[in-house]
Amino acid sequence: MLTVTDLSVSYGLHRALAGVSLKVSPGEIVVMLGANGAGKSSLLRAIGGICEGKASGRIELSGQDLLSQKPDRIVEAGIAFVPEGRGIFGDLTVWENLLLGAYSKRGQRGKDKNLKWVLELFPKLVERKNQVARTMSGGEQQMVAIGRAMMANPEILMLDEPSLGLSPLLCSELFGNLAHIRETGMGVLLVEQNAKQSLAIADRGYLIENGSITGENSAAAMLTNPAVQVAYLGGSTPRAEISQEE
Ligand code: ATP
Numbered sequence: 001m002l003t004v005t006d007l008s009v010s011y012g013l014h015r016a017l018a019g020v021s022l023k024v025s026p027g028e029i030v031v032m033l034g035a036n037g038a039g040k041s042s043l044l045r046a047i048g049g050i051c052e053g054k055a056s057g058r059i060e061l062s063g064q065d066l067l068s069q070k071p072d073r074i075v076e077a078g079i080a081f082v083p084e085g086r087g088i089f090g091d092l093t094v095w096e097n098l099l100l101g102a103y104s105k106r107g108q109r110g111k112d113k114n115l116k117w118v119l120e121l122f123p124k125l126v127e128r129k130n131q132v133a134r135t136m137s138g139g140e141q142q143m144v145a146i147g148r149a150m151m152a153n154p155e156i157l158m159l160d161e162p163s164l165g166l167s168p169l170l171c172s173e174l175f176g177n178l179a180h181i182r183e184t185g186m187g188v189l190l191v192e193q194n195a196k197q198s199l200a201i202a203d204r205g206y207l208i209e210n211g212s213i214t215g216e217n218s219a220a221a222m223l224t225n226p227a228v229q230v231a232y233l234g235g236s237t238p239r240a241e242i243s244q245e246e
Helices: 040-048 071-077 094-101 105-109 111-121 138-150 168-182 195-201 219-224 226-232
Strands: 002-011 014-024 029-034 054-061 079-082 156-160 187-191 204-209 212-218
Touching (some): 014 029, 014 054, 029 040, 029 195, 029 219, 029 226, 040 054, 040 071, 071 079, 071 105, 111 168, 138 168, 195 219, 204 219, 212 219, 219 226
Parallel strands (some): 029 187, 029 204, 156 187
């Protein structure tokens, strides 16, 4: 289980995250909703060890404290990250990207099983295995990015706005794939603007405002929460107080 406790991140004098705590269990999809600038990317980047700010607090996976560890050590511990903009190697082929995803000792251990699983999940990548990644469409590149992260054999997969720039059809496909990934027992921490589709596949959600968690609930309860509907689902109910865990 990933447990984040009292995590704060500052960029110079600007505090982007203040005392954030959350949990992601194996086989659980957790979505983090928040407006632009709320601190969502800072949160994922701090967990992934690539935040440019100064972080404090505790980030724990299976008993190991990962706060401010190097990114490769975090991957080795079992956290893989698909950053906003995907972070694939554009000049390499699909196949090379996938195999590079398994560079860690941890990735090497599960390589054959994970490759089989990634290709079952994204059969299109088999047809396109020799294609240079940057020549692929946005949706195809997202498959490569997720596949590459899965090749690291993670316990927790983090994705920052994976649906950004995808057509409605590709979005639906993406969220369907994430629901399948959960079946492997992997925990998924997802930052999304697409609240409706992400909550539809998620187990739980958190709301983040100005660097602090302001709400936490089951995804089903969040979908029907009037304040969430107004802020994130295009609803028209007046803003109401968002309940903490019921
Ligand atoms: P968006 O949805 O727009 O990507 P976000 O919720 O992911 O926003 P962050 O990118 O985490 O928010 O940014 C939170 C705050 O921290 C913002 O005020 C942002 O300007 C600031 N910030 C983020 N990265 C840096 C950085 N490298 N240096 C300075 N300030 C930063």
